[in-house]
Amino acid sequence: MRILLLGSGGREHALAFKLSQSPLCDSLFIAPGNAGTAQCGTNLDFGVLDFDSIKTFCVDEKIDLLIVGPEEPLVKGITDHLTSDPALKNIQVIGPGKDAARLEGSKAFAKGFMMRHNIPTASYKEFTLENYQEGVSYLQTHSMPVVLKADGLAAGKGVVICENHLEAIAEFDLMIQRAKFGEASKRVVVEQFLNGIEISVFVLTDGKNYVLLPEAKDYKRIGEGDAGPNTGGMGAISPVPFADKTLMKKIEQKVIKPTVEGLKMEGLEYCGFIFFGLMITDNEPYMIEYNCRMGDPETEVVIPRLKNDLVELFTAAAKQQLDKITIETDARTACTIVAVSGGYPGEYKKEYEIKGMNEINPADSILFHMGTTVQGGKVVTNGGRVFCLTSYGKSVFDAVEISKEEIEKVSFTGMEYRRDIGFEFN
Ligand code: AMP
Ligand code: GLY
Numbered sequence: 553m554r555i556l557l558l559g560s561g562g563r564e565h566a567l568a569f570k571l572s573q574s575p576l577c578d579s580l581f582i583a584p585g586n587a588g589t590a591q592c593g594t595n596l597d598f599g600v601l602d603f604d605s606i607k608t609f610c611v612d613e614k615i616d617l618l619i620v621g622p623e624e625p626l627v628k629g630i631t632d633h634l635t636s637d638p639a640l641k642n643i644q645v646i647g648p649g650k651d652a653a654r655l656e657g658s659k660a661f662a663k664g665f666m667m668r669h670n671i672p673t674a675s676y677k678e679f680t681l682e683n684y685q686e687g688v689s690y691l692q693t694h695s696m697p698v699v700l701k702a703d704g705l706a707a708g709k710g711v712v713i714c715e716n717h718l719e720a721i722a723e724f725d726l727m728i729q730r731a732k733f734g735e736a737s738k739r740v741v742v743e744q745f746l747n748g749i750e751i752s753v754f755v756l757t758d759g760k761n762y763v764l765l766p767e768a769k770d771y772k773r774i775g776e777g778d779a780g781p782n783t784g785g786m787g788a789i790s791p792v793p794f795a796d797k798t799l800m801k802k803i804e805q806k807v808i809k810p811t812v813e814g815l816k817m818e819g820l821e822y823c824g825f826i827f828f829g830l831m832i833t834d835n836e837p838y839m840i841e842y843n844c845r846m847g848d849p850e851t852e853v854v855i856p857r858l859k860n861d862l863v864e865l866f867t868a869a870a871k872q873q874l875d876k877i878t879i880e881t882d883a884r885t886a887c888t889i890v891a892v893s894g895g896y897p898g899e900y901k902k903e904y905e906i907k908g909m910n911e912i913n914p915a916d917s918i919l920f921h922m923g924t925t926v927q928g929g930k931v932v933t934n935g936g937r938v939f940c941l942t943s944y945g946k947s948v949f950d951a952v953e954i955s956k957e958e959i960e961k962v963s964f965t966g967m968e969y970r971r972d973i974g975f976e977f978n
Pocket of ligand 1: 699708744746829840841
């Protein structure tokens with residue numbers, strides 16, 4: 553098979569690493585990729601939103617399978633763009649079409665979908681400029697804290713938790729009247745705050761069947777003890793110790809099945825990953841958000857625990873034969889720790905040389921590149937999240953200890969990371 557993978561993060565390095573191990577993978581291309589994906593296949597010099605270059609490449613290079621890593625091309629319709637072309641009528645795309653990608657692309661659509669299919673979630677209302685005053689009154693009597701969400705994609709920054717009424721109304725004004733997140737915040741979802749513990753659950757669906765992948769928990773705050781601003785993710789663990797059989801069954805019955813069936817009922821074709829961001833409150837799951845792709849850095853612990861051949865999985869998905877697949881997982885715990893550039897998630901510098909990447913002990917650990925590139929034969933930093941170090945262990949504690957030991961072998965100017973990933977479970 554000739555495979556093209558879109559994206560350039562740690563998620564894509566983990567996917568490329570796994571795809572390249574498959575005997576079914578003849579050629580692997582990554583656009584644009586990073587210095588890590590270059591070790592698994594051939595990096596291409598166009599980006600994930602360059603739909604025309606992607607299509608031309610797929611036609612010219614006879615690509616059989618295209619995997620879309622990040623959400624933006626999905627929400628903007630890459631899948632429809634390719635599959636509607638007669639020259640690509642046989643291509644298999646992993647990633648939903650534009651209509652179904654609204655599960656991630658519009659918070660209001662996602663909430664409406666949850667309501668229509670009785671999927672447990674926080675109560676909410678949506679507002680635009682037209683009912684702005686009604687929104688202000690709604691907020692004035694709402695319990696605190698309250699959650700404000702820009703409807704559209706806002707690079708992971710569109711969710712604001714407000715502690716008091718003054719703050720909530722000011723934020724509401726910024727989003728709707730002052731376009732704080734541009735087009736994305738023209739519509740705002742105001743949502744009840746849920747207390748609990750978060751977990752990320754993933755499935756691969758073919759629109760009819762689904763397979764459940766290992767669950768994960770990510771650590772979003774920049775600082776140890778979950779302090780400071782939100783980031784793309786500073787680390788992750790899998791499995792999640794409290795996710796026992798009873799809880800996972802509940803999640804499947806109350807959330808996953810109604811979602812896959814709901815998509816089918818609404819005629820939304822879906823072949824790809826669904827990421828369920830859940831809050832567990834009193835042992836009950838509540839949907840926080842859908843993503844129409846895998847998470848990053850969750851993929852960097854989920855994929856290392858997946859024993860199945862990934863190309864076989866994707867092929868089964870494209871043929872609507874996921875019912876024939878049994879997922880096999882590594883019983884060990886995997887943890888990943890993300891190394892970031894000083895200043896992130898605010899401003900940070902790039903192009904620092906990264907040293908020591910080849911010294912990782914491959915017995916228990918894997919280094920996945922995130923924001924890296926090659927310059928003059930050297931691997932240099934090219935983003936805020938630079939790389940992550942995944943390790944296997946007998947327990948969360950064990951896996952984290954190994955990652956902490958291994959990550960010390962790597963260095964670049966201003967490198968920072970959290971030493972307390974998985975702290976609740978130690
Ligand atoms: P989202 O982009 O929807 O995942 O939101 C980002 C983060 O905001 C989530 O991972 C949660 O930590 C938090 N969050 C979102 N919605 C709620 C809610 N209703 N209650 C509490 N926290 C929330
Ligand atoms: N780590 C969260 C995400 O990928 O959205």
